[in-house]
Amino acid sequence: MVSDDLWSIGELAGQAGVTVKTVRFYSDRGLLPEAARSYGGHRRYGPPALDRLRLIRSLRSLDLPVPEIGRILAAGESSAGALEDAVAGQLREVGSQLAALRWREAALQLVRDAAPEERPGLLRLVGAVPTPPGSDALARFWRRALPVRLPAPLLSAILEAAVPQPPADPTPAQVLAFARLHVLVGGVRFGKEECRPASRMPDDGFRPAVLYAGLGEAYALASDDLRGQRPPQEGGSLDCFVAAHAQARGARDTPAFRRGLAGMLAQTADPVVERYWDLTGELVSPPSGPAEPTLGSAHTWLYAALKTQVRAAAR
Structure with a gap:
């Protein structure tokens, strides 16, 4: 028998403000706990699933990849350390992206400010160097x-x-x-x-x-x-x-x-x-x-x- 306190996948999506497709995506990857199944085999979720879904959305807002989120959730009591490692890795990634953007900006300024006849050579020169x-x-x-x-x-x-x-x-x-x-x-x-x-x-x-x-x-x-x-x-x-x-x-x-x-x-x-x-x-x-x-x-x-x-x- 399924409790009236449990939600269908659509009801959980409405509670969290996401689409049913999003809930199914995370559920299929084992990131959302199912409380039960209906007599027809439909998924039912309780409040822990809503809390978990909100946490996943917060982590995704930091652009953490889904596998990394899975490792954080699986860490249980050690999730604070796993989260710290994941955030540190993401900060390094963001820093690398910012460095690439700053390098690209300076390269564009170099080409923009050059004389027209010099631009093709400069493009070949800076284009031969990775960014960053x-x-x-x-x-x-x-x-x-x-x-x-x-x-x-x-x-x-x-x-x-x-x-x-x-x-x-x-x-x-x-x-x-x-x-x-x-x-x-x-x-x-x-x-x-x-x-x-x-x-x-x-x-x-x-x-x-x-x-x-x-x-x-x-x-x-x-x-x-x-x-x-x-x-x-x-x-x-x-x-x-x-x-x-x-x-x-x-x-x-x-x-x-x-x-x-x-x-x-x-x-x-x-x-x-x-x-x-x-x-x-x-x-x-x-x-x-x-x-x-x-x-x-x-x-x-x-x-x-x-x-x-x-x-x-x-x-």
């Missing part, structure tokens, strides 16, 4: 370019400093710089006949891990000089820079070594890497004010300081 873009291609570039067998913590630190992340709220200029970075690294092939920018060093007794660890310290010191907009000059950052190269080669820091280092750095300059750092500087620097230092700008500053010192000593 990632930095995996840039990380792969450095993994191929850096010497092999660097210690994992050191490699991670280098990649963190060398690989810029897409700005959360990019300007059109930053969209352009990031797109050009992707094109730049995508065109580099490392083979026997091509140079690896970071590996053009003498092999005899060369210890790359010592070099890169020391360069990290030198670049950090030089960044303070760059932020202070000081010209390249002698000091602790230059000494640290030279010491890194000397220790990596088992050599002593002497005037002769500094002369040789200046000459070697002139020969190992790589236009692809230099372009990479120029674009990275455009990407990470604020629209107005001093440029934000990069590993590349720190290297350029230190190399200029070394050349100045060597020339002064030769007079």
Whole structure:
């Protein structure tokens, strides 16, 4: 016998302000508890089903997918934790969508503000980068370019400093710089006949891990000089820079070594890497004010300081 306090599927739909189709959809997926069946086999629902249906509608208003809602409801007493996880995941998804929209907006502004003859090329350029873009291609570039067998913590630190992340709220200029970075690294092939920018060093007794660890310290010191907009000059950052190269080669820091280092750095300059750092500087620097230092700008500053010192000593 069916109680008079139970509702048919149509009555439940009317109570909840939804369609019968909606109630049947959730019921078929086991999300709504049935209290009984009529003699004719029709579904009957009680107040718990109405409460459950209202909860489902609230969760759907947050755009939570039905499978996720099912997991929350199935969690029972642990539903608070399941709901927290689901909301956190949805927030990440919304954040990614917003980042994509902001990137798309800046890309559209870039194309809109360009001269008509430049627009086709810009469209091809920005269209080749995913929306929102990632930095995996840039990380792969450095993994191929850096010497092999660097210690994992050191490699991670280098990649963190060398690989810029897409700005959360990019300007059109930053969209352009990031797109050009992707094109730049995508065109580099490392083979026997091509140079690896970071590996053009003498092999005899060369210890790359010592070099890169020391360069990290030198670049950090030089960044303070760059932020202070000081010209390249002698000091602790230059000494640290030279010491890194000397220790990596088992050599002593002497005037002769500094002369040789200046000459070697002139020969190992790589236009692809230099372009990479120029674009990275455009990407990470604020629209107005001093440029934000990069590993590349720190290297350029230190190399200029070394050349100045060597020339002064030769007079």
